[in-house]
Amino acid sequence: FSSTTPIKATLFPGDGIGPEIAESVKQVFTAADVTIDWDEQFVGTEVDPRTNSFLTWENLQSVLKNKVGLKGPMATPIGKGHRSLNLTLRKELNLYANVRPCYSLPGYKTRYDDVDLITIRENTEGEYSGLEHQVVKGVVESLKIITRKASMRVAEYAFLYAKTHGRKKVSAIHKANIMQKTDGLFLQCCDEVAKKYPEIYYEKVVIDNCCMMLVKNPALFDVLVMPNLYGDIISDLCAGLVGGLGLTPSMNIGEDGIALAEAVHGSAPDIAGKNLANPTALLLSGVMMLRHLKLNKQAEQIHSAIINTIAEGKYRTADLGGTSTTTDFTKAICDHL
Amino acid sequence: FSSTTPIKATLFPGDGIGPEIAESVKQVFTAADVTIDWDEQFVGTEVDPRTNSFLTWENLQSVLKNKVGLKGPMATPIGKGHRSLNLTLRKELNLYANVRPCYSLPGYKTRYDDVDLITIRENTEGEYSGLEHQVVKGVVESLKIITRKASMRVAEYAFLYAKTHGRKKVSAIHKANIMQKTDGLFLQCCDEVAKKYPEIYYEKVVIDNCCMMLVKNPALFDVLVMPNLYGDIISDLCAGLVGGLGLTPSMNIGEDGIALAEAVHGSAPDIAGKNLANPTALLLSGVMMLRHLKLNKQAEQIHSAIINTIAEGKYRTADLGGTSTTTDFTKAICDHL
Numbered sequence A, B: 001f002s003s004t005t006p007i008k009a010t011l012f013p014g015d016g017i018g019p020e021i022a023e024s025v026k027q028v029f030t031a032a033d034v035t036i037d038w039d040e041q042f043v044g045t046e047v048d049p050r051t052n053s054f055l056t057w058e059n060l061q062s063v064l065k066n067k068v069g070l071k072g073p074m075a076t077p078i079g080k081g082h083r084s085l086n087l088t089l090r091k092e093l094n095l096y097a098n099v100r101p102c103y104s105l106p107g108y109k110t111r112y113d114d115v116d117l118i119t120i121r122e123n124t125e126g127e128y129s130g131l132e133h134q135v136v137k138g139v140v141e142s143l144k145i146i147t148r149k150a151s152m153r154v155a156e157y158a159f160l161y162a163k164t165h166g167r168k169k170v171s172a173i174h175k176a177n178i179m180q181k182t183d184g185l186f187l188q189c190c191d192e193v194a195k196k197y198p199e200i201y202y203e204k205v206v207i208d209n210c211c212m213m214l215v216k217n218p219a220l221f222d223v224l225v226m227p228n229l230y231g232d233i234i235s236d237l238c239a240g241l242v243g244g245l246g247l248t249p250s251m252n253i254g255e256d257g258i259a260l261a262e263a264v265h266g267s268a269p270d271i272a273g274k275n276l277a278n279p280t281a282l283l284l285s286g287v288m289m290l291r292h293l294k295l296n297k298q299a300e301q302i303h304s305a306i307i308n309t310i311a312e313g314k315y316r317t318a319d320l321g322g323t324s325t326t327t328d329f330t331k332a333i334c335d336h337l
């Protein structure tokens, strides 16, 4: 790809603040001379029987066809009998790994200044099976499903990621002292893959201890790979170390080279439409998308512009203690380009 | 009780550093004029068929009879076909709530100085059911079981705790957006109990968001109540905020007024027998036991002596950056009494 050949990519602006922050991404990309032909997709207003959710068949086809996309926050409409939009996307598109880098932003102070972590989360099974039963009244069970197939592919993704990104260590997070069979299978797969990467230091860490060590000393970790729910928990914890989900990008990886970058924060309906939202998470997710497309130069330029704008501190949105609007902050980033 | 009537209490010194830190508790209690008639219990060397673990029938009977006890770390011997000692105690003694206070220790600096949290963990079911199956090769499932009975009693314990300890708020931690039935039942029970405590502010917080908020601003929380695995994770996270499991006490609450205080850190075999262990977590657990016995004056005295010794900083064990031995540190505490 060159920056002048337009690349087609799906864009889900999403709900609430989604359209505003998606607009910010478009402007910043344009300022950086990245020509993306955005295939904008909007979720339906009724449950689509083919997806059992408000996501339409066309929504899914767009990602499958373009193979790359960017997604804002989606609020699942309340009501029974249909699935969460986020989960439907992950399951239907087989987005098996969720990659969330968390690093301290220079100039944005938190209690931690040494964070540089990558969480890689299995994204399709585990506690998210959706299988629940009431056995007798007052006794309910949920099934956690761990498969060799899903564990192998996420483990393989994690080690390959570590290797290709110059990372030194992969920690497999588990609770196999309690869930010996499910988490045990997950670990067995990590063990197997680790053998193929002798140059990467490999360790297994129990989730409770991992959380304690992360808050005590996040520098102990590098790449973390784990089953679905632990990934949900730990990726939010790690985001908290550097300021929260408003600042951290993510990308979902599927088979056949599919990648859907995603801001994982909420749709913030309280500030929607008020030009107050912080677009950083979606912008940095966009940067991940560009890196995936091998537009590394533009990705770096945009990344630096975002980081420098935040570091300078003159233009910051309210969540970061500033008074800038979304458009002012976006303009400041564009001015850096 | 008066401090001169000896109270009978079970003591499990435990493994590794257990005997040394148990000795420290005995000395500090004696220095504070607390007369406990310790019923010392040692785990067996073979699996007891009546408990399917190395815990003996006598071990369990001792706690059931004395109704109060203190427990050091226990390392489950490696081998298949028997249960973890800690879990056996919780299940067989029906220790349904695990209470872990986490508060910043004056004078021991971490990144956080405003921590004052109580985690209350359901201790008998959830992901700890032990029910796991291989469905077909490469597909394994674990059952998470949530019951109304266990959820109600831990919720009731949490609200009563909040009320009797002057706490203002209870947060129920869950992932009911994914596990609608199991975590949904847990929340329903918390909702029901909350109605009986209009003076306590009640909220529901999704576990991933809870972890993010805990690391960003722990002062947002007060008492947290949650299913077993979330309690395992969050209590360790909270311990990390104030320095780790070496500094945080816990107490397990059972039916009929049974209470087993417990240091939840490991047995640290690497430093066992070397007079290097930090007895703080077991000492503070002992203080919780004394409060349970309504020996509040002595509990406060011992608590202050521990806190002041650490705050002065002259005698600290290696894990806190000092060079004191266990016995020096213990003596320093006794000198404060």
Ligand SMILES: CC(C)[C@H](C(=O)O)[C@@H](O)C(=O)O
Pocket (backbone or CB within 6 Å): A084, A086, A087, A232, A264, B177, B178, B208
């Ligand atoms: C919204 C929710 C269903 C989702 C999850 O639990 O995975 C979110 O927390 C996330 O991490 O993307």
Ligand SMILES: CC(C)[C@H](C(=O)O)[C@@H](O)C(=O)O
Pocket (backbone or CB within 6 Å): A177, A178, A208, B084, B086, B087, B232, B264
């Ligand atoms: C040792 C382990 C089985 C135990 C648990 O998971 O409950 C421990 O982490 C704890 O918190 O007491």
